[in-house]
Amino acid sequence: MEKGEPIIRLEHVDAGYPGAVILHDVSFAVARGEIFILLGGSGCGKSTVMKHMTGLNPILAGRLTVAGREWSVQTRAELCRQIGVMYQSGALFGSMTCLENVRLPLDEFSDLSKAARRARALELLRDVELEDAADKMPSEISGGMRKRVAIARAMALDPSVVFLDEPSAGLDPITSAALDDLILRLRAEKGMTFVVVTHELPSVFKIGDRAAMFDRARHGLVALGAPQALRDTSEDPFVRKFFSRGEYHGQ
Amino acid sequence: MRGLVSLFAFLxxxxxxxxxxxxxxxxxxxxxxxxxxxxxxxxGLPVTIGVGFLLGVILAFQSAAALQTFGVEVYVADLLAIALFRELGPIITAIILAGRTGSAFAAEIGTMKVDEELDALTTMGLPPVRFLVLPRVTAAAFAMPILTVFAEIAGLVGGALVLETMRVPPAAYWQHVTASSDAPMILFGLAKGLGFGLLVGLIGCAAGMQTRATADGVGHAATSAVVGSIVAIAVADGLLAVLCNIWGA
Incomplete structure (x- = not known):
């Protein structure tokens, strides 16, 4: 698949849970190699969309394809080789060291020898500048470091797309900016596609190639495009208010 | 209804x-x-041995008080052996396991769910049931017979000490214990313990998997694990008692 081709496509998707549609008729595509932002206020459904895209929850209506194939016909094993996910808290396993956390997907799914798996996990930790923390437990490292270990784990099986759920949440501005730099570097070095759920505007403008913006009040996608373009040219009152950090209640 | 459906799906x-x-x-x-x-x-051994010992002491005191009237307090040994091997050993051990281990399973898995670790496992293609539930349930099931043996021995020792204060010779006490118990009875109690361990493990893990991401979610999961386990143990033991009665076992 060439750079720029859609790797994930949503067509007229209803997002939510059985009996509770949160977003109606959502359509967009994520191109290979881009950093795509799912943007919106708290509770607007951006994490729900991410859960659909990562295969955690089935979509309520519409069509969702990953690498050209319908999401619903792919097995979990197929999906997990195509996507990696970093959750908001990092979601590292507390009973394992950082190295073991990163090595886990390799242990389960790769045919590499034990030594090769360890070497690969160390290489991934080196990519996120945490080789020194390999033998530490998640409780012994900071929140920002946990997120970087989680990114390393998400990349373990060389997925096509890495999802990042609120990477800046709970981090100070310096750590958050360092994480943004890491995402940009990984994209530049490895050509990875990132889908980032966030509402942190500095991050959005720094790393985002395109953004899909959701509005809870209108239950849908209200803007799609480059973040700077949305900020400068959108005439949608919600989009303008959001980028000017104003209050908006869907009135 | 939804909870029942998800419970069956989990099982x-x-x-x-x-x-x-x-x-x-x-x-x-x-x-x-x-x-x-x-x-x-x-x-869990110290608390199990401690509770088993005290149970033996209490049972011996209470039954000896009545049997002493007829001068047959040595039969306390028979009562203790039958009660501990058939019923009280597995039940009291299972209740302790539910309080210690079942609640811990629910809290561990519940915290992992709140921290999105279960989602992380799922998106990595690792079913949480295989990864988290199966090892814990297996551990609980195999821990139960071992803990039960220790609880039963501790209970019998407690009874022996009480009867010694009533001038029943230890040799007579242990002779009555061995005479009133046989291998099938002991094995039946241990098998029951294994089943109770399975129940405690499954209920604890199920409570953890169904934890809600709220402030009191993990606490609620731990509580329902203990309460659910104790109710399930009581119901299962009652059913077994009825079945044994029907089969004349």
Whole structure:
């Protein structure tokens, strides 16, 4: 698949849970190699969309394809080789060291020898500048470091797309900016596609190639495009208010 | 109704994972099971022995008071052996396991759910039931018979000490214990313990898997694990008693 081709496509998707549609008729595509932002206020459904895209929850209506194939016909094993996910808290396993956390997907799914798996996990930790923390437990490292270990784990099986759920949440501005730099570097070095759920505007403008913006009040996608373009040219009152950090209640 | 459906779905998935692990043992996480077993069995030994000992002391005192009237307090040994091996040993051990281990399973898995670790496992293609539930349930099931043996021995020792204060010779006491108990009875009690361990493990893990991401979610999961386990143990024991009565066992 060439750079720029859609790797994930949503067509007229209803997002939510059985009996509770949160977003109606959502359509967009994520191109290979881009950093795509799912943007919106708290509770607007951006994490729900991410859960659909990562295969955690089935979509309520519409069509969702990953690498050209319908999401619903792919097995979990197929999906997990195509996507990696970093959750908001990092979601590292507390009973394992950082190295073991990163090595886990390799242990389960790769045919590499034990030594090769360890070497690969160390290489991934080196990519996120945490080789020194390999033998530490998640409780012994900071929140920002946990997120970087989680990114390393998400990349373990060389997925096509890495999802990042609120990477800046709970981090100070310096750590958050360092994480943004890491995402940009990984994209530049490895050509990875990132889908980032966030509402942190500095991050959005720094790393985002395109953004899909959701509005809870209108239950849908209200803007799609480059973040700077949305900020400068959108005439949608919600989009303008959001980028000017104003209050908006869907009135 | 939805809870019942998800409980059956959980039981079905657990059964499938267990069968799959039997067919492909490599899938079973022996290290996690060993760690859970250590916490359930070895770390639980002191409290199990302590409670078993006190149970024996209390039972001996209460029954000896009545039997002393007829000068047959040595039969306390028979009463203790039958009660501990058939019923009280497995039940009291299962209740302790529910309080210690079942609640811990629910809290561990519940916290992992709140921290999105279960979602992380799922998106990595690792079923949480295989990864988290199977090792814990196996550990609880195999810990129970071991803990039960220790509780029963401690109870009998407690009874022996009480009867010694009533001038019943230890030799006579142990003779009555061995005379009134046989291998099938002891094995039946241990098998019951294994079943109760399965129940405690499954209910604890199910409560953890159904934890809600709220402030009191994990606490609620731990509570429902203990309460659910105790109710299930009582119901299962009652059913077994009825079945044994029907079969004349």
């Amino acid at each position: 079905g998935e657990s059964a499938c994972c267990a069968v799959s692990a039997l067919v492909r043992p490599r899938e079973f996480r022996f290290g996690d099971a060993a760690l859970a077993f250590q916490r359930a069995a070895f770390d």
